Amino acid sequence: MGSITTTLLDLPTELQLYIIQFLDYPSSVALLQTNRRFRTIVPIEPPTTGEQKLSYLLAMELWPKYTHLFSCNICLKLRARNAFADKQLRARRGKGHIESGRRFCLDCGCCHRMYQPGHFLMVGGQEEVLCAICRERCRYGRYCTYCRMCEPLFSPDELEGRCARCRHKDLVKDLGKPPGEFQIEDMLMAMKMSEFEDINGFIGSPEWFEEDIAHGNF
Ligand SMILES: [Zn+2]
Ligand SMILES: [Zn+2]
Ligand SMILES: [Zn+2]
Structure with missing residues (x-):
């Protein structure tokens, strides 16, 4: 006895619609995108509100084709791992976990001042810190934790490793050299x-x- 495989497409429209009504919002949108016919019969609009977009992104980031991407609840985008502080990708903020909808990217964190100059963050296993003066995220070179600013690469020798601004020595942190770059x-x-x-x-x-x-x- 041969087996017969029936897919959603083989079913009559009434049955299709009956099944589709049990799908959550992201799954309905995904289904809509797979097939032109469904677009005509599924009564759903693409995500427009922030809430809809986020719920869509939170479902999408779990799909196998997006394993390398993570959602940000502020800019409402899927972004690569290195766009986030490591903490945002782990534990409660990990994919499928209770706070995944509260995850935010580094750009949004800086923009909304959740990350302030002087806060050290781990990104891709490497330490970085926001500069109060140039507003860049510093990953290499020296950083004065008192002034909360990055140091010029070639500070004068007579300063003996002191900060050019505050002259502290002990409060200057060396973030290391960029890998393989610039000697x-x-x-x-x-x-x-x-x-x-x-x-x-x-x-x-x-x-x-x-x-x-x-x-x-x-
Ligand atoms: Zn963002
Ligand atoms: Zn700077
Ligand atoms: Zn200083």
Whole structure:
């Protein structure tokens, strides 16, 4: 005796509609997107309110094709893991857990001042901190925990590792060097190369230079 597989598509419309009414909102929207016919028979609109969008995202992030993405309840987007502080992806804020709908991304956290300068966060297993002056998230170089600002890469030698602003030494934290990027030796070599290019006329004409400066590209 051969088996007969019946899918939702094989059923009469009344039965389809009967089954569809038991679907939650995200599943209905997903179904709507799989098949043109369903779009005509399923009485549902795509998500418009914030609440609908979030409930849709919270369901979507559980689907196998979105394992690498996580929802943010503020910008209402699915974003990659590195757009969030590690804490937002774990425990109660983990996918499918009780507070997953309260997860927010780093950009939204900074924008809404939930992350303040001086707060150290773990992102992808690495420490980072927001700078009060340039408002960047600092992952490398030195950071003064008193001034809550990043330090210029080359602070003068006579400061002996002190903060150029407050002169504290003990409160300066070294966040480490960027991986595989930018060494002082490379910088010195680049400076030598530019001198060489200047002498040998490889640098663009003065007009080019002026125009660039006029456009703020310097
Ligand atoms: Zn966000
Ligand atoms: Zn800064
Ligand atoms: Zn300082």
